[in-house]
Amino acid sequence: MQISQVLLAISNALHSINIMSMLSIFQFIRDGIIYLIEILLSLLILFFVFSLLFFIFLSERSEEIYIVPFEVNSGKKKYNGKIISEHLIAEMRKIKEIHQQGNRIYEDISLSKLIPDTEKFNAKISNMGYLKIAGMTISVLSIFNVLKQFGPLKGQAQTIRGNLQVSDSEINLIALMEGSRSYGWDINFKIEQSEIENEFSKLIKDLAFMITYDFSKEEYIEKKETTEKRMMKKREGIKAKTCISFKYFTQAIDFYSQYIATKKLESLKNARKSCIKALEEEKNYRILYNLFCIIGFSYFNNRDYICAKDVFIRCIDLETENKYGFIGLGATIVSSDLQEEAFDKSERNKLNQIDQFVWNSIVKYLYQLNLYDEALKAVNKALEIDPKYVVALVNKGALMGKRGNNEEALVEYNIALEINPKYISAWYNKGLSHAKLGDYPEALRAFEKALEIDPKHVTAWANKALTLCRLKQYDEALKADDEELKINPKDAELWFNRACHYSLINKKLRRLLI
Numbered sequence: 001m002q003i004s005q006v007l008l009a010i011s012n013a014l015h016s017i018n019i020m021s022m023l024s025i026f027q028f029i030r031d032g033i034i035y036l037i038e039i040l041l042s043l044l045i046l047f048f049v050f051s052l053l054f055f056i057f058l059s060e061r062s063e064e065i066y067i068v069p070f071e072v073n074s075g076k077k078k079y080n081g082k083i084i085s086e087h088l089i090a091e092m093r094k095i096k097e098i099h100q101q102g103n104r105i106y107e108d109i110s111l112s113k114l115i116p117d118t119e120k121f122n123a124k125i126s127n128m129g130y131l132k133i134a135g136m137t138i139s140v141l142s143i144f145n146v147l148k149q150f151g152p153l154k155g156q157a158q159t160i161r162g163n164l165q166v167s168d169s170e171i172n173l174i175a176l177m178e179g180s181r182s183y184g185w186d187i188n189f190k191i192e193q194s195e196i197e198n199e200f201s202k203l204i205k206d207l208a209f210m211i212t213y214d215f216s217k218e219e220y221i222e223k224k225e226t227t228e229k230r231m232m233k234k235r236e237g238i239k240a241k242t243c244i245s246f247k248y249f250t251q252a253i254d255f256y257s258q259y260i261a262t263k264k265l266e267s268l269k270n271a272r273k274s275c276i277k278a279l280e281e282e283k284n285y286r287i288l289y290n291l292f293c294i295i296g297f298s299y300f301n302n303r304d305y306i307c308a309k310d311v312f313i314r315c316i317d318l319e320t321e322n323k324y325g326f327i328g329l330g331a332t333i334v335s336s337d338l339q340e341e342a343f344d345k346s347e348r349n350k351l352n353q354i355d356q357f358v359w360n361s362i363v364k365y366l367y368q369l370n371l372y373d374e375a376l377k378a379v380n381k382a383l384e385i386d387p388k389y390v391v392a393l394v395n396k397g398a399l400m401g402k403r404g405n406n407e408e409a410l411v412e413y414n415i416a417l418e419i420n421p422k423y424i425s426a427w428y429n430k431g432l433s434h435a436k437l438g439d440y441p442e443a444l445r446a447f448e449k450a451l452e453i454d455p456k457h458v459t460a461w462a463n464k465a466l467t468l469c470r471l472k473q474y475d476e477a478l479k480a481d482d483e484e485l486k487i488n489p490k491d492a493e494l495w496f497n498r499a500c501h502y503s504l505i506n507k508k509l510r511r512l513l514i
Contacts, residue, residue, distance in 0.1 A: 065111070065158040065177075065215070074166035084164060084204065088175075091208035098253050106253055106287060107238050107246065110216040160211065173203050175211065185210045209250070213243040239287045248278035249288060256295060265302065271295055272311060279314065289319050296328045301369075305336035316350050323361065326354050330362040334377040356382040356389050363395050372402045390416045394425050397433070406433040424453045428460055435463070440470045458487050 067089055069081035092111060099106045162175035170190050177183040187206055189199055216238045240246035252274035259267035275292050278285055296311035309332050315325030329350065332338070343351065354362075359382035366375035376399045382392040397412035413430040416423055431446030447464040450457055461484035468477035 065160065067160045070162040070164055070175075072164045072166075074164065079164060079166060081164070084162070087201075087204045088160075088162075088208055088211075091205050092212055095208060095212050095250055098250050098257070101253070101257065106249070106291070107240065108216065109212060109238070111212060158215075162207075171199065171203060173207055175207055177211075177215075183211070183214055185214075206247070209247040210243055213238070213240065213246050240285060241282050245278045245282035245285050248274045248281060249285065249291075252278065252288075252291060252295075256291065256298075259298070268295065268298055268302075272299075272307065275311075276314070279318070284318075286319060289315060289322060289325075292318070293324045293328060296325075300328060300332055300335070303335075305332050305338060308332045309336075309338065313347055313350065316353075320353075323358055326350075326358045327362050327365055330354050330359060330378060330381070331365055331374070334362070334381070335366070335371065335374045354381075356385040356392060359385070360389070360392055360395065363392070363399075367395075367399070372399050375399055376403075388419050390420045390423050390426070393419075394423070394429060397426075398429055401429070401433055401436070406436050409433045422453055424450050424457065427453065428457070428463075431460075431463060431467075435467060435470075440467050443467050444471065456487050458484050461487070 067085045070084040072079045072081045072084070096109045096111050099109050158177055158179040158181065160175055160177045162173065165172040165174075170188065172186070172188045174187075175185045185207055187203055187210075189203065238246070240249065252271045255267050255271035255274060258264070259271060271291075272295050275288055275295065278288055292311060292315050296308050296315060299305075299308035299311060309329065312325050312329040312332060315322075316329065319325065333351070359378050362378040363375045363382070366372075366378060376396065379392050379396045379399060382389055383396065386392070393412050393416040397409040397416070400406070400409035400412060410430060410433050413426045413433065416426040417430070420426070427446050427450040431443045431450065434440070434443035434446060444464065444467045447460050447467060450460045451464065454460070461480050465477045465480035465484070468474070468480060
């Protein structure tokens with residue numbers, strides 16, 4: 001009896017143990033399944049996030065350029081890699097802005113896709129550094145760029161990274177562009193310790209010029225080939241043959257902009273020096289011509305005729321077919337005390353290239369500046385070349401009239417009309433001179449001659465009407481007003497003149513009634 005009870009107790013105990021074991025096993029399996037599900041869910045979430053980020057990366061266009069913070073190898077904490085990259089970005093942006101002032105574009109800088117923001121996703125990937133796989137070190141960005149080739153927007157984004165090395169006597173700045181195109185830049189200066197701070201900013205500016213020049217040049221070549229294949233309009237492209245000439249030209253534009261803003265002659269002087277340096281680096285850098293001419297005319301307006309002469313001589317050397325250099329040189333000669341003997345042989349040859357037509361353009365330029373005496377010297381130069389140049393004769397008469405010598409002006413107009421009786425400006429100006437002398441019948445005859453040649457000459461009709469009023473032929477004056485208003489009915493001044501003529505008629509009627 002006792003044995004059976006013991007066996008029963010043992011059997012119950014074993015049964016209890018089996019149940020507990022089974023429950024523990026089931027609980028362990030359940031916990032394992034839950035844990036496995038949690039792991040799978042986590043992996044699924046990570047995969048989704050990674051896929052989303054990778055899609056963003058694939059969607060970023062490859063034409064963009066990213067500039068990441070530079071590495072700095074210097075014992076001095078004042079050099080900061082992020083500040084260096086931001087400084088470089090600012091300089092590159094400034095270069096582009098300098099060449100695109102207002103509606104004028106000097107050099108075609110291809111940095112429209114520049115995205116120099118270290119917060120961009122592509123830049124963050126670049127900052128993730130490198131992975132070590134099977135003993136090899138591979139850039140995380142390189143892995144993404146390879147994968148990106150299979151994306152909807154194939155191609156690698158351009159990323160610029162760099163390194164600054166500073167020692168007691170040397171400063172070295174290295175930059176590398178990674179992507180579909182690879183570039184490397186290395187600038188090295190051996191300087192005194194006290195000069196490092198001053199040269200550091202210059203170093204970054206030089207790097208900005210090198211990057212901008214190389215990228216714009218390469219971008220132009222690629223797009224030129226593309227447009228040729230697609231028969232599209234070609235970009236003009238950057239014209240500088242060297243980065244140095246491009247840099248000096250950019251500095252010249254910047255200095256001249258400062259001169260326009262401040263009117264400081266030092267800025268004008270620096271602009272001229274930078275243009276000269278650009279020419280010394282690249283003799284046929286023709287895009288300089290317009291800026292150089294503007295600088296020359298600025299010197300002329302400041303009555304610095306020596307510098308003006310030097311600039312215009314260089315302009316003519318650069319482009320012999322363009323007349324503006326000759327106009328500036330001629331205006332400088334007649335406005336200054338410079339004699340032709342003061343010029344060397346090559347410079348005198350340039351003076352001899354100024355024909356009567358260019359001298360006449362010089363007359364117009366000086367006339368607009370109210371430099372009538374200088375303009376008279378220029379018109380005499382034109383007549384020395386061609387005494388029968390009718391345009392110059394009429395311009396000489398107009399200048400005589402500006403000086404109050406209307407009798408002498410009439411002599412010039414009469415000579416012009418003997419050569420070309422149908423030259424309308426000669427008749428018109430002759431009428432003005434007669435009117436100024438009070439000879440209204442002759443003035444009326446001259447204006448009528450002008451209108452026979454050109455019946456739509458509005459100012460001739462207007463002056464005929466005024467002359468008729470002087471002759472007290474008011475009804476005829478109103479008829480002349482009607483003719484000019486038919487040609488230009490929206491001219492307020494013509495309507496005002498007509499009102500004045502009506503007023504004169506009313507005064508005449510009042511006198512008759514009294």
